[in-house]
Amino acid sequence: MNFSTVDCMKKYALNKIDTHTHTYFSFDASENHNSPERMCEKACEKGLDAIIFTDHVEINSEVEHNFPPLDRAACRKQCEEARKLYNGRLDVYIGAEFGQITHYPEYAKEAAAEGNFDYIIGSVHNTKGEQDPYYMDFSKVTYKEILYMLDKYFDEYLQMTYAPFVDQCAHLTYPVRYIKAAGIDIDITRWDEKITEIMKSIISHGKTYELNSVYVRKKTELPEEYLLLKYRSLGGKKIRLGSDAHFTDHVASGFDRAYELINKVYKGEIK
Numbered sequence: 108m109n110f111s112t113v114d115c116m117k118k119y120a121l122n123k124i125d126t127h128t129h130t131y132f133s134f135d136a137s138e139n140h141n142s143p144e145r146m147c148e149k150a151c152e153k154g155l156d157a158i159i160f161t162d163h164v165e166i167n168s169e170v171e172h173n174f175p176p177l178d179r180a181a182c183r184k185q186c187e188e189a190r191k192l193y194n195g196r197l198d199v200y201i202g203a204e205f206g207q208i209t210h211y212p213e214y215a216k217e218a219a220a221e222g223n224f225d226y227i228i229g230s231v232h233n234t235k236g237e238q239d240p241y242y243m244d245f246s247k248v249t250y251k252e253i254l255y256m257l258d259k260y261f262d263e264y265l266q267m268t269y270a271p272f273v274d275q276c277a278h279l280t281y282p283v284r285y286i287k288a289a290g291i292d293i294d295i296t297r298w299d300e301k302i303t304e305i306m307k308s309i310i311s312h313g314k315t316y317e318l319n320s321v322y323v324r325k326k327t328e329l330p331e332e333y334l335l336l337k338y339r340s341l342g343g344k345k346i347r348l349g350s351d352a353h354f355t356d357h358v359a360s361g362f363d364r365a366y367e368l369i370n371k372v373y374k375g376e377i378k
């Protein structure tokens with residue numbers, strides 16, 4: 108973990124930094140306009156003070172060769188150029204989103220050390236041996252299989268929170284996004300105990316809880332308020348907003364509503 112970066116996060120108001128963004132260096136960036144420079148331009152337009160680039164480092168995929176790996180050198184070069192160009196207008200951090208750390212923990216540890224990232228966010232996109240719900244056809248999945256998937260998901264997510272190099276824990280509701288979008292109702296309180304354990308671990312390990320604003324953009328009803336209330340009741344204070352932008356237009360999108368939600372739950376305690 109890069110402590111100096113965590114400290115410097117305190118420099119920015121909650122809604123003035125986007126901590127989760129993808130440039131065209133991410134394998135799943137579906138637009139070829141989202142260069143680091145264009146992303147910075149958009150961040151300035153949206154009135155941000157800082158942006159963190161968190162292109163995908165999908166640990167399992169890099170080992171198993173499922174998707175093209177992140178071109179660290181080319182990505183860093185362009186991000187550094189953008190950082191220079193926007194110096195004085197926008198602070199630019201070069202981070203990464205590490206997916207599936209627990210599948211190959213040694214590889215992940217080395218990738219974190221070698222990458223010299225300012226900030227690492229940890230994610231679980233797919234559990235061991237299972238598909239990423241983004242690609243799943245839920246009409247072919249039984250309810251029992253969904254319960255099994257979420258059991259595994261929260262288990263792996265908890266393990267991910269133990270990784271010392273992870274600064275921020277991303278989109279805890281990730282699979283629920285797709286389950287709900289498929290019109291399937293799921294009561295997340297079924298995993299209440301596990302979620303409590305996850306949040307306690309985030310807090311005790313000094314990590315940041317991410318409120319991912321995709322739910323606003325996609326108009327998906329996610330139990331974000333329930334999770335924030337729980338996080339607050341457990342003493343959680345470190346929260347950051349992440350747009351998960353894969354397009355320039357999505358930088359800081361949904362921040363107004365997500366910010367409102369944090370203010371509602373925290374009554375202005377978090378700036």
Ligand SMILES: [Zn+2]
Pocket residue numbers: 204230232277278
């Ligand atoms: Zn993600």
Ligand SMILES: [Zn+2]
Pocket residue numbers: 127129204351
């Ligand atoms: Zn992402």
